[in-house]
Amino acid sequence: MFSGQMVGRRTDTFQAVRIAWSGGQITGIESVGSSEVVEEFPWISPGLIDLQINGCQGLAFNDPGLTGAQVETVSRALAAWGVTCYCPTLTTDSFAVLSHALRTLASAIRESRAVAARVGGVHVEGPYICAEDGPRGAHPRQHVRPPDWDEFCRLQDAAEGHIRILTLSPEYSGADVFISRVADSGVVVAIGHTQADSDQLRAAVDAGARMSTHLGNGAHATLRRHPNYLWDQLAEDGLTASLIVDGHHLPPAVVKTFLRAKTPDRCILVSDVTAMAGLAPGRYETAGLGAVDVLEDGRLVIAGQQQLLAGASLPIGAGIANLVRFTEQGLGTAVAMATSRPAAILGQAAGRLEVGAPADLVQFRLPEPGARGPAGDLQIQATVQGGERVWSASAS
Ligand SMILES: [Zn+2]
Structure with a gap:
C-alpha cells in the first residue's frame, strides 16, 4: 500500500504540521518547525472537491462519442489542479446523448479504480431548466424540456444509480412533486437556470431542493x-x-455580498470548467454548446458576442485564491468551501485533515500578492489521492 508524508501549514489552523499516511488513510498529524521557518512552508489542505466539471483538455462529458478512456483521462488530469474528488457534469441534451454519457460514466466507474476513487457522483444539469434566453444560459433550447419522472428514472438506470445531483428549474407545473420524488430517491436537487417566482422557489425548497x-x-x-x-x-x-469565483462570472462585490447574505456555511465553490479549459484564444466547436469563443482574457462565451458566458476555464483553486482577495473571508473558510462543504452535499465525511480521514491532500502556495489579471490560480505543489502521490510540481 502507499504510504508517505507531507509538511505544510494547515489552512484551518495555520499550524505547521507533518501529515503521515498509510493504506489510503491519514495515520498521524504532528506539529513541526520553529516559528522562523513556518512562514516559508506551503499550505496543506484536504484534496479539493468540485461538484461541477464538464470536461477538460478538449474532452467534454457531453460528447456523443464519449469513451471510458476519456473519462479516465479527465479524472486523472484533475490532480494538477489539486482536485481529488469531482462530479462529472452533463448539460442539457437529447435523451440519447445523456443516456450514452451516463452509461459510459457508470462503466468507467465500474472498471477503473482511478475513476471510481475520484468520482463523487454524476451531476446532471438540465434538461429540465428554463427555455428562455438568459436563464437558459448556453444550454441548447431544442433540448430543454419540463421535468419527466419516467425519463429521469431511465437516466438514473443508465447511470447505474450514480446520478447524485440534478439541477433543474422549479418553474414548471408539477415541479414540486417531481422534486420530492427525486430528493426521496437520494439525489440532491439543485435550483439553477431558472426564472421561478417566489412561490415556486418556496415550494421547491419545501419539496426537498437543497442547492442553488x-x-x-x-x-x-x-x-x-x-x-x-x-x-x-x-x-x-x-x-x-x-x-463560480473565477473573476469573470461574478464581480467581486457580488461575491462579497452573496457571502454575507448566505453566510460561508451556505456557500460552496465550483469551477464549472468546460472542455476548453486551458485552450488558446479562438473559436471552438463543442459537442454540448455549439460554437464557443475563448477570448483573450480567458473568458468562454457563446460565439459571436461577449455577454453570454459558456462555462468557465479556471480550476476551483482559483476560486479559493479569488475568494480571499474579494471578501473578508480567510483562507480556511475559502478552503472549506472547496472541501468539507461540498463533501457534506455529497453526504461524505471527506474534506478534513484528521487521523483516519482519507489521505486526499493538496500542498499549494497562494498566487503572489498583486498578481496581475482578473484571477490568480493556486500554485499546486503536490496532490495525494487515496495515499498515492498523483501529481507533483517538481515532476511535471
Ligand atoms: Zn449552468
Whole structure:
C-alpha cells in the first residue's frame, strides 16, 4: 500500500504540521518547525472537491462519442489542479446523448479504480431548466424540456444509480412533486437556470431542493428589482449556493455580498470548467454548446458576442485564491468551501485533515500578492489521492 508524508501549514489552523499516511488513510498529524521557518512552508489542505466539471483538455462529458478512456483521462488530469474528488457534469441534451454519457460514466466507474476513487457522483444539469434566453444560459433550447419522472428514472438506470445531483428549474407545473420524488430517491436537487417566482422557489425548497447552482449566473441580463429569484434564493436558508469565483462570472462585490447574505456555511465553490479549459484564444466547436469563443482574457462565451458566458476555464483553486482577495473571508473558510462543504452535499465525511480521514491532500502556495489579471490560480505543489502521490510540481 502507499504510504508517505507531507509538511505544510494547515489552512484551518495555520499550524505547521507533518501529515503521515498509510493504506489510503491519514495515520498521524504532528506539529513541526520553529516559528522562523513556518512562514516559508506551503499550505496543506484536504484534496479539493468540485461538484461541477464538464470536461477538460478538449474532452467534454457531453460528447456523443464519449469513451471510458476519456473519462479516465479527465479524472486523472484533475490532480494538477489539486482536485481529488469531482462530479462529472452533463448539460442539457437529447435523451440519447445523456443516456450514452451516463452509461459510459457508470462503466468507467465500474472498471477503473482511478475513476471510481475520484468520482463523487454524476451531476446532471438540465434538461429540465428554463427555455428562455438568459436563464437558459448556453444550454441548447431544442433540448430543454419540463421535468419527466419516467425519463429521469431511465437516466438514473443508465447511470447505474450514480446520478447524485440534478439541477433543474422549479418553474414548471408539477415541479414540486417531481422534486420530492427525486430528493426521496437520494439525489440532491439543485435550483439553477431558472426564472421561478417566489412561490415556486418556496415550494421547491419545501419539496426537498437543497442547492442553488452557480447562483447569479444562468440568469436574465436585466431583472425586476424585487421580488426576483436572486433575492429569494439568497434569503432561503434551506439552499446552499454554489458560486463560480473565477473573476469573470461574478464581480467581486457580488461575491462579497452573496457571502454575507448566505453566510460561508451556505456557500460552496465550483469551477464549472468546460472542455476548453486551458485552450488558446479562438473559436471552438463543442459537442454540448455549439460554437464557443475563448477570448483573450480567458473568458468562454457563446460565439459571436461577449455577454453570454459558456462555462468557465479556471480550476476551483482559483476560486479559493479569488475568494480571499474579494471578501473578508480567510483562507480556511475559502478552503472549506472547496472541501468539507461540498463533501457534506455529497453526504461524505471527506474534506478534513484528521487521523483516519482519507489521505486526499493538496500542498499549494497562494498566487503572489498583486498578481496581475482578473484571477490568480493556486500554485499546486503536490496532490495525494487515496495515499498515492498523483501529481507533483517538481515532476511535471
Ligand atoms: Zn449552468
